[in-house]
Amino acid sequence: MPTSGSASSGQGQGQGQGQDQGQNPIPSLTTKYSGVPARLQQEAVDAKARLYSQKTVPDSVPRKKKALPPGVSEAGFDRAIAELKDALGHENVEVNGTDRPLVDGWYMEHPNTHDAYHIAEQEELVCSAVVYPGNTREVQTIVGWANKHQVPIYPISMGRNIGYGGAAPRVPGSVVVDLGRRMNRIVNIDGDNASCVVEPGVSYFALYEEIQRRGLPLWIDCPDLGGGSVLGNAIDRGVGYTPYGDHFANHCGMELVLPSGEVLRTGMGAMPGPQPEPQPEPQPQNSSGATDSQARDGAADVPNPTWQSFQAAYGPYIDGIFSQSNYGIVTQMGFWLMPATGHQSYMITFAREDDLARIVDIIRPLAQKRILGNIPQLRHVIQELAVTGKPRSFWQYQKPMPRDVIRARASTLFPPGGGDVSWVFYGTQYGDTAASIAGQLATVRAAFAQIPDSRFLLPTDVAADHYLHSRVAVCSGQPGLRELDWLNWVPNAAHLFFSPIVPTAGGGGRTTASAIHNLVAQLHAQHGFDLFPTMCVAAREMHYIANIVYDRADRDAKRRAIALMRDLIRHAAARGFGEYRTHLLFADQVAQSYSWNGGALRRFNESIKDALDPNSILAPGRNGIWGRRFRGQGWEILDGDGRDLLIDGVVPKL
Ligand code: ADP
Numbered sequence: 001m002p003t004s005g006s007a008s009s010g011q012g013q014g015q016g017q018g019q020d021q022g023q024n025p026i027p028s029l030t031t032k033y034s035g036v037p038a039r040l041q042q043e044a045v046d047a048k049a050r051l052y053s054q055k056t057v058p059d060s061v062p063r064k065k066k067a068l069p070p071g072v073s074e075a076g077f078d079r080a081i082a083e084l085k086d087a088l089g090h091e092n093v094e095v096n097g098t099d100r101p102l103v104d105g106w107y108m109e110h111p112n113t114h115d116a117y118h119i120a121e122q123e124e125l126v127c128s129a130v131v132y133p134g135n136t137r138e139v140q141t142i143v144g145w146a147n148k149h150q151v152p153i154y155p156i157s158m159g160r161n162i163g164y165g166g167a168a169p170r171v172p173g174s175v176v177v178d179l180g181r182r183m184n185r186i187v188n189i190d191g192d193n194a195s196c197v198v199e200p201g202v203s204y205f206a207l208y209e210e211i212q213r214r215g216l217p218l219w220i221d222c223p224d225l226g227g228g229s230v231l232g233n234a235i236d237r238g239v240g241y242t243p244y245g246d247h248f249a250n251h252c253g254m255e256l257v258l259p260s261g262e263v264l265r266t267g268m269g270a271m272p273g274p275q276p277e278p279q280p281e282p283q284p285q286n287s288s289g290a291t292d293s294q295a296r297d298g299a300a301d302v303p304n305p306t307w308q309s310f311q312a313a314y315g316p317y318i319d320g321i322f323s324q325s326n327y328g329i330v331t332q333m334g335f336w337l338m339p340a341t342g343h344q345s346y347m348i349t350f351a352r353e354d355d356l357a358r359i360v361d362i363i364r365p366l367a368q369k370r371i372l373g374n375i376p377q378l379r380h381v382i383q384e385l386a387v388t389g390k391p392r393s394f395w396q397y398q399k400p401m402p403r404d405v406i407r408a409r410a411s412t413l414f415p416p417g418g419g420d421v422s423w424v425f426y427g428t429q430y431g432d433t434a435a436s437i438a439g440q441l442a443t444v445r446a447a448f449a450q451i452p453d454s455r456f457l458l459p460t461d462v463a464a465d466h467y468l469h470s471r472v473a474v475c476s477g478q479p480g481l482r483e484l485d486w487l488n489w490v491p492n493a494a495h496l497f498f499s500p501i502v503p504t505a506g507g508g509g510r511t512t513a514s515a516i517h518n519l520v521a522q523l524h525a526q527h528g529f530d531l532f533p534t535m536c537v538a539a540r541e542m543h544y545i546a547n548i549v550y551d552r553a554d555r556d557a558k559r560r561a562i563a564l565m566r567d568l569i570r571h572a573a574a575r576g577f578g579e580y581r582t583h584l585l586f587a588d589q590v591a592q593s594y595s596w597n598g599g600a601l602r603r604f605n606e607s608i609k610d611a612l613d614p615n616s617i618l619a620p621g622r623n624g625i626w627g628r629r630f631r632g633q634g635w636e637i638l639d640g641d642g643r644d645l646l647i648d649g650v651v652p653k654l
Helices: 038-053 074-088 136-149 204-214 230-235 353-368 381-386 403-413 434-448 468-474 482-489 513-527 555-574 584-593 596-612
Strands: 093-095 129-131 153-156 175-178 186-190 195-198 251-257 263-265 329-336 342-350 377-380 423-431 455-457 493-498 501-503 533-537 541-551
Touching: 038 482, 074 093, 074 129, 074 136, 136 153, 136 175, 136 251, 136 329, 186 204, 204 230, 230 329, 342 434, 342 468, 353 377, 353 423, 353 434, 353 513, 353 533, 377 381, 381 403, 381 423, 381 482, 423 434, 423 468, 482 493, 482 541, 493 555, 501 513, 513 533, 513 541, 513 555, 541 555, 555 584, 584 596
Parallel strands: 129 175, 153 175
Antiparallel strands: 093 129, 186 195, 195 329, 251 263, 251 329, 342 423, 342 455, 377 423, 377 533, 493 541, 501 541, 533 541
16 A cells, blocks of 8 residues: 555555666555556556657666765764664665666656756765665754764655656765655545644555545645655745645645754644543553554644644744755645635637737736636646647747748647637636536636637637546546656656746736846747746746757757757746746756845845754755855856856865
8 A cells, every 4th residue: 555654565666767768567555655556557557668669768877976975084984874774774765876887767757866857967966875764853863864974865755756856866975865755644634624644755646546446525735746855845945736726835734854963843733632541550552542652742642633723833833944844854744735626727828929928918807706716727828739749840940930830830739720829728617516617717708808810719629638627637636747748848758847927917017027038038939949938827927938858869959959048047036936846956046036135035045054953964055055064065056157068067176
């Protein structure tokens, strides 16, 4: 069962280090916590076959150099690792030595040793070892060890943070703390409260399958791909597409190990649960079944019954500082689940590129009035082509695909007589009755019908393999794999996300949806990339997500992608657009762009970092937050520093 986190379950064996994965069977969810559910097994086989048919890079690449933590000698590292093995068991510590080739794998068989979608050299962001804790107490042991030996540690839950750095640590030679392999229990699902508590290694697939198995009328909320961890995605502030799509906003309660080694529960979890009535005879400790890590201070640990009911508790609301930061290792997290309801997905196509401003202006009041119940997506028609899984090679040229080529190709994807398409809006309406949904649909249709030549289509109007059907699933909380298909656009495809926050405002001026779109389009053209924009449009802001797809075997493409990212961040910042999330290697530049009042936010973050983590052991550099030990030593990759990541690398020159 994927709900078992026991060390003896054998789950998670063969994480991908040093193996040729081309021929391996894809791990299933019943044999591995990060595996694929049976219902998607064939889809995974097909997706992998398509990706591998486009692959020219070798499955496995020999290592050139040994990765060591900064400032630690080889002998010192060996001694420290021996100590860690003694503490956690030899089988739970893997040294990532030069005998371990680098294996990028693919989404379902991803590495925990480096960034599979490398944008710098493949071996640049590599860890020195991976450690697999089995419970909160072992996480505390690892933190104590890291402080003693001054070794940076980098926690991951699943390590599928693709497009943002995957499983890679920002500081090469860090020890990756892979929580998912042994800490993958669904601790609790409360059908009445509509909530759950999960450990780091619970994927969307696993949570969904368990809810189905129990027959509970609850939805999860998942991002476009379902293999990530529920917990990891939320603390990186990922989003999904049901009305519970803001993952961090719908969490309730965390358990963390702080860099000091202390365990903290946030929210109502900070208050102990009800204690047993006094007994005439002393009860044996742990008789309630509490695990070792739960029993603290000599009392049986019954979690507070309102831990998953109220987020803030009493005093400052601190959960936020543990998202997109390096202040703690999250070992458990609570989430609200949505009661299942009726739903109807649809798409609306728009004929002209410059319809964008009007579309956004129509979405805004619909979203503010909550007539749009979720975060709908507005996609450029080029995505319709890419998500068919067919390569861009029908267009023979290096330079970006012109609008008329995209339009001609895409026209086959819509029902005949549909006319031209430039933008596609994917929405879903929710309600307990058909009448309620029909009423909402009528309002939405009427609003968008103001745009000439727009077309409203239901799933029954399009072909069985049209992407709209996968939106139906994702927008009702059913995790899938379909979104992998656009990775076939170029061979050996990898991608980076450029994801600024933009006002939900369509009109003219420098700070509107059209302005950022024009800017992004112009920079993509300049650096020779096709532009894949998806807008996740909320009532007052949109996540404008441009997906930069590049061939990871092509150094020139990598160099152009890096230059494009750096230009995008700089030019967007000049107009007040800042990223909500970014790849590890661009974190410093993004953090730098939040510069109001001389960088007051950065100084505040650093003060917290230094107070909580005086030895700077936890994920140094993540989200551009460097502890005292690293700050100002040349680690930061800043705007205008002239650094060529493919030549100079990411480690400061002495
Ligand atoms: P995914 O769910 O996409 O596989 P990851 O496990 O890669 O996500 O997590 C996303 C990022 O969040 C990681 O790169 C890491 O920096 C951070 N992170 C993940 N899990 C934890 C955790 N349990 N505690 C602290 N930080 C974490």
